[in-house]
Amino acid sequence: MGRIYQVTVIGMEGEKKTIDVATSEEEFNNTTVLELKKKLAEKLPQEASGPYRGLLNQGATCYLNATLQVLFMTKPFRQRVLQGAPSDTSEKLVSALKELFKELSSQDRGAQSVSTKEVIKALAIQNVYEQQDAVEYFLDILEKAGPDVAEVFSGTMRNIRVCSKGHKSYDDSSFKSIPIALNTRDGPFRVEDGVQSYFASTQLVGDDQMYCETCDDKSDTTWRCEIHQYPTILALHLKRFVYDYRSYVFVKNECPLDVPLYLSLPEHRYSLYAVINHSGSRYGGHYTADIRSFTDNKWYCFNDSYVTETSASKLEKSVAAYLLLYQKIDSPPAYEKRKETPKFHVALMEPRTEHLLPSLTERQRRTAPSSSVAWVEDIKEEKTAKPREPEETGSAEQCAGAHNKQHLQGKDGEAN
Numbered sequence: 001m002g003r004i005y006q007v008t009v010i011g012m013e014g015e016k017k018t019i020d021v022a023t024s025e026e027e028f029n030n031t032t033v034l035e036l037k038k039k040l041a042e043k044l045p046q047e048a049s050g051p052y053r054g055l056l057n058q059g060a061t062c063y064l065n066a067t068l069q070v071l072f073m074t075k076p077f078r079q080r081v082l083q084g085a086p087s088d089t090s091e092k093l094v095s096a097l098k099e100l101f102k103e104l105s106s107q108d109r110g111a112q113s114v115s116t117k118e119v120i121k122a123l124a125i126q127n128v129y130e131q132q133d134a135v136e137y138f139l140d141i142l143e144k145a146g147p148d149v150a151e152v153f154s155g156t157m158r159n160i161r162v163c164s165k166g167h168k169s170y171d172d173s174s175f176k177s178i179p180i181a182l183n184t185r186d187g188p189f190r191v192e193d194g195v196q197s198y199f200a201s202t203q204l205v206g207d208d209q210m211y212c213e214t215c216d217d218k219s220d221t222t223w224r225c226e227i228h229q230y231p232t233i234l235a236l237h238l239k240r241f242v243y244d245y246r247s248y249v250f251v252k253n254e255c256p257l258d259v260p261l262y263l264s265l266p267e268h269r270y271s272l273y274a275v276i277n278h279s280g281s282r283y284g285g286h287y288t289a290d291i292r293s294f295t296d297n298k299w300y301c302f303n304d305s306y307v308t309e310t311s312a313s314k315l316e317k318s319v320a321a322y323l324l325l326y327q328k329i330d331s332p333p334a335y336e337k338r339k340e341t342p343k344f345h346v347a348l349m350e351p352r353t354e355h356l357l358p359s360l361t362e363r364q365r366r367t368a369p370s371s372s373v374a375w376v377e378d379i380k381e382e383k384t385a386k387p388r389e390p391e392e393t394g395s396a397e398q399c400a401g402a403h404n405k406q407h408l409q410g411k412d413g414e415a416n
């Protein structure tokens with residue numbers, strides 16, 4: 001009869017619980033720390049979890065757990081998943097989400113945490129011990145779930161160009177998130193300022209001039225974008241990870257953010273209901289989600305197996321907020337309807353070439369150039385070569401996606 005190897009866990013209020021983790025020395029010695037944590041999470045009582053169930057961490061899948069809880073707590077998305085008739089391409093993922101959401105919906109107190117194994121399989125995640133980017137997976141899941149299921153996150157961005165003689169042209173692209181640059185390292189940075197900067201006009205002069213169809217020539221161009229179709233859920237991706245070309249690593253900007261509970265855009269007002277947080281560095285860290293329940297209006301912190309009540313005051317000067325989700329709440333009065341002039345005029349601290357990414361072709365995105373000048377030149381060539389073709393590939397979402405792809409290069413960290 002071998003010895004039983006046990007671990008004593010001390011709870012938040014000092015209560016102790018002893019858990020068997022192995023029945024032989026060999027088994028104990030062969031248990032990794034991550035496996036041990038997983039075992040403990042499975043065996044710990046969940047009575048402190050309130051009305052919601054946690055998700056098991058399958059290794060280092062906190063990025064996925066935070067994302068899945070946000071999607072589950074997005075009422076219209078949950079409804080689409082539970083009721084929808086997925087198309088062939090999205091069937092596997094949507095049925096895995098459906099099973100997961102059904103389990104999460106049975107929220108009896110003390111219920112065990114739910115496994116995400118089927119979703120991991122449907123997403124073809126090979127290594128569950130490798131941390132990934134939560135925003136990348138948020139967009140990936142929406143893409144793979146298909147346009148019907150993900151519709152509530154979908155909006156249209158209008159990219160508007162005005163040449164020096166006043167000729168106006170535009171193209172539209174769809175988006176599922178808006179990347180917000182953080183122009184300070186010290187903070188506190190106001191998210192509203194980041195949103196204003198995103199929609200501010202950019203002057204493209206000199207080598208950055210764009211082609212005007214009417215003039216049939218290159219010209220100094222005023223460029224800006226505005227939301228043409230407002231999404232039901234607006235996702236703001238805070239660009240905390242910036243690639244440092246001197247040190248060849250991603251550097252995290254941990255400046256404190258003032259996250260507004262309400263966001264007023266020219267045609268709609270939005271209310272914050274979910275935040276994905278990241279703590280630690282790019283190469284190892286931890287994701288959690290703070291979410292306001294649409295059932296009881298209380299804020300909960302979803303941290304893998306643990307779900308605890310929290311409050312929105314956590315969002316003041318947040319150094320961890322990474323993805324913000326706002327739900328459309330109303331329409332403004334008619335007199336506030338769209339005007340010809342842009343609503344925001346903010347002085348820019350650096351060239352905003354990221355705005356131009358939506359116009360890039362797939363090939364150009366894949367061969368992402370390393371300098372902003374190269375981006376602009378690529379776009380100029382594209383415009384000159386095919387001035388009349390409608391843009392099909394662009395979106396603010398793909399813009400964010402392209403940046404995230406870069407984020408993932410060189411990543412080797414693990415987290416829980």
Ligand SMILES: [Zn+2]
Nearest residue numbers: 163167212215
């Ligand atoms: Zn012109």
